[in-house]
Amino acid sequence: MTNKMLSKVEGNVLTLERVFNAPRELVFQAFSEAEHLKQWWGPSGWSIPVCNVDFRPGGIWHYCMKCEDKAQGDFYGMESWGKAIYKAIATNEQIEYTDYFSDSEGNVSADMPSTDVILQFVEFEGKTKLINQATYASVEALQQVLDMGMEQGITETWDRLEVHLQSAQ
Template structure:
């Protein structure tokens, strides 16, 4: 693991910004978010795998996936499945991905009981490294609090650690 810790800050009361520098070229980091074969190897917190990952990587396209807890040490979470769906709004190849992230079921139906997030991922060239900026905007302050209370910050930190490990394995 690198010394490039994730930095997080809240803007206003409904926007969470996460930043981290990865020691990999921007094009490679971008590809990690657009190709199912990469996402299946790093998406999700430690102990969780991605047995289903379908991507239609274009504006209006859908990314539908399942994370499943495969770690018996995670107690009540062991065996649990968590489905998600992203609907792409904007893609600038190598630079930016904007999508709305939803909790869903296995059929891709949105779970309206849980908050959605408009996510903007910016991939910034940092001299052979890549600064990744994730800006998540929630409908309300309560929606942001809900996902924070669910452990989202720990989950994304572990997810980005796994991304770094994947980058190191393929670069």
């Protein structure tokens, strides 16, 4: 990929930025509609067999990522469930939500940190700059997800988003 993700850690806040060669409306749709999310969400080799989106303030996005790549060894067949609760939405501009690790029933994991996320979709030279600001309860909580390889996972996920956006135009 020619476009690298910029990553900055300040205390308990992780900010990620990347420019996508697609209109802002399409990038926003890719984050707000299940039909889009199923095509690109998750790192390489993972699929989204469950993706339920109620895209409105107070609505919930509940999903399952499943490793389909036998080359990923112990991860093959593993499921990782997540749940987001949308707080505020400004169409084509911003999505605010709290992101949780969960189980298949939507019960939030007490062992894993939650994340308050603000996604901004900014017009940038005919493209879209995506700014993801993730705030954690503590520096330690942020470090926990960084140690799990979250940055690599997001890099791969956003690479998949770039491919999806090109095919969706």
